[in-house]
Amino acid sequence: MEHIFGSILICLIMPIKGKKITLQSYLIALMGVSCLLSIYKTAFPVFVDLKDKDLLDLQKCPSCYGVNMCPAIITGEIRLVDWSQYTIGRFMNARNVYFGDFRNSPVVMKKLGHDWELEELDNAICIASNLSVGCEVNKAIRSLTKEVTDEIFVPDIGGGPSGHIDYKIQTEDIGNGSDFLHCSSSRKTQFIMDKILKKNHGQHQITIIENIITLMMINEEALIGQAFPYEEGFPFPKYYGACGRLVIEELVNRTIADFVYSAWESRAAVAYRLLGLAERMTNISSNFSLYWTDVTEHNLGLDEKNNPLILDAENIIIVDLEEVETVRAGDWDVPFTSEGVGCESCFSYNVDNLCYHAKTDHNIYALCHGLLSPGAFSHRYPQGLLYNIPEYVLQKFPELPSLLEECKWPKNDGGRFKAATELMKILEEFKDLLSNS
Structure with a gap:
């Protein structure tokens, strides 16, 4: 912020240099006003930047919801519309819900929690990982995932030495979280995992599992949207994906x-x-x-x-x-x-x-x-x-x-x-x- 205050000081001093109301002093004053407006737009932008790190929380990944929609955000395929695009709207947007357009289709973007709920999520991940509040959640989620996930070696059908690793999440060890954790069942958890891993085929399995655990702890909406997809006739809006801690879904008007x-x-x-x-x-x-x-x-x-x-x-x-x-x-x-x-x-x-x-x-x-x-x-x-x-x-x-x-x-x-x-x-x-x- 030091450069902003320095610039403001220069802008304020500039008009004072003119002792008389001459054309020169008038032009200097105009320059000062223009300078202040430029600084205001930089420090307090009118429009929300959808790529803003504080909006996406990408630095917290893999303690996030996924990254498959990040290219669409970075390239501008997704843009904000209506009041969601204005910075002033964020002060009234306690639920962290934004409206936008993706390839000419209306979408709704959700952070899946109020700011205080997201802060509680970070604290819960740190505590569950036996770390102090305020820890680096991008590292803590890796520790927590190792603690609540079992690795099971599955040999090839032919009985050879090769095979693959399956992962099982023990939801009882996660603690409190979203409604998904009610009525716990290993088959339910495995069903959700299998559907989401298949949908995100090609991405690192452990990273996807870390995303899943994060969602289990904050809000199950993105889990349900992927496990019971609209494309297969289930009664939920189309789920496009996520970028950091922002999910993108079809907007139903x-x-x-x-x-x-x-x-x-x-x-x-x-x-x-x-x-x-x-x-x-x-x-x-x-x-x-x-x-x-x-x-x-x-x-x-x-x-x-x-x-x-x-x-x-x-x-x-x-x-x-x-x-x-x-x-x-x-x-x-x-x-x-x-x-x-x-x-x-x-x-x-x-x-x-x-x-x-x-x-x-x-x-x-x-x-x-x-x-x-x-x-x-x-x-x-x-x-x-x-x-x-x-x-x-x-x-x-x-x-x-x-x-x-x-x-x-x-x-x-x-x-x-x-x-x-x-x-x-x-x-x-x-x-x-x-x-x-």
């Missing part, structure tokens, strides 16, 4: 909030799709269940083909159904009915009930009670998405209000599953009446 004041038929079409999504997530793929724990009108959206998407995957709990069957804890094979924990007017749940049951109605509970029915959790839309049911609909389907109530608070065993099935049958009639919001 339509959220459920955009439909709150649409015609009832259009809202019914949205509800039909969301109920289908809730059912699908309960056994999404490879014998895994995904349970959402943050259902809001802003966290759910529709893609260009009107398929429902989960826009924020930070709060997803992944349950390995094979692990549930292996452990067989208590009444593991009895479908579990979610009732909330200590709060009827807010979204609450017990993680263990999700971890140790082969089937729960949690996703339907979150959707019906949280978004669709009267008394929804949203403070802005407590009337629920399906408010003001038209008279002609009630005449044809008089059971609709009671089904919504049963889906919200079931009176019978398995009532929520049955209510959701019946609701979908009714709402299917309106599935093609979706407006553009």
Whole structure:
């Protein structure tokens, strides 16, 4: 900063040299103002530099999210748009979310945490590596990875002396972190690792594993985006990749909030799709269940083909159904009915009930009670998405209000599953009446 203060001093002195208001002194004053403006632009730039090291945190890699998108940032293929491009916007951007354009497609870029959360991540990595707070996390993550990762030699099928090394992360040794660490299972961890290593084929395996461990400790969104990719039909926005501690994803412009004041038929079409999504997530793929724990009108959206998407995957709990069957804890094979924990007017749940049951109605509970029915959790839309049911609909389907109530608070065993099935049958009639919001 010394050169900046020196330059400011020169700029301030220059106009004083003129004793009279002459053309010369006027020109000198102009030069002083121009000089100050030049220094201001240098010290306080108007536009955010996407290549800024403090934004990308590349110096912290491999304690970062990846580097595959760095060439696109360095060459300018990705550029910031709207308020995200202005420096002043960073003072109001506590969530560290930026909007941009990549090859003429809108993208959203996330640091996956507030500044204080990222600082806590660094501290956690240092402490877990038996180092003091403030250590060099790019070195600490290597130490932590060695501590929580087992190397397993896998011989060739022919039985010769050659083979390859497989790696297994012991998530129990990582400590606290993202929701991924709930319901731990070696098969779940291996599934995530295999999918991400395959996606990043050609990069050093240990470096990718260090990225994975970092994400496990801060935010699982990038793990889910790679393990359950949009390209394979999963309900998450397209994940492009990362550069340092910045991930790049497809920007989905339509959220459920955009439909709150649409015609009832259009809202019914949205509800039909969301109920289908809730059912699908309960056994999404490879014998895994995904349970959402943050259902809001802003966290759910529709893609260009009107398929429902989960826009924020930070709060997803992944349950390995094979692990549930292996452990067989208590009444593991009895479908579990979610009732909330200590709060009827807010979204609450017990993680263990999700971890140790082969089937729960949690996703339907979150959707019906949280978004669709009267008394929804949203403070802005407590009337629920399906408010003001038209008279002609009630005449044809008089059971609709009671089904919504049963889906919200079931009176019978398995009532929520049955209510959701019946609701979908009714709402299917309106599935093609979706407006553009």
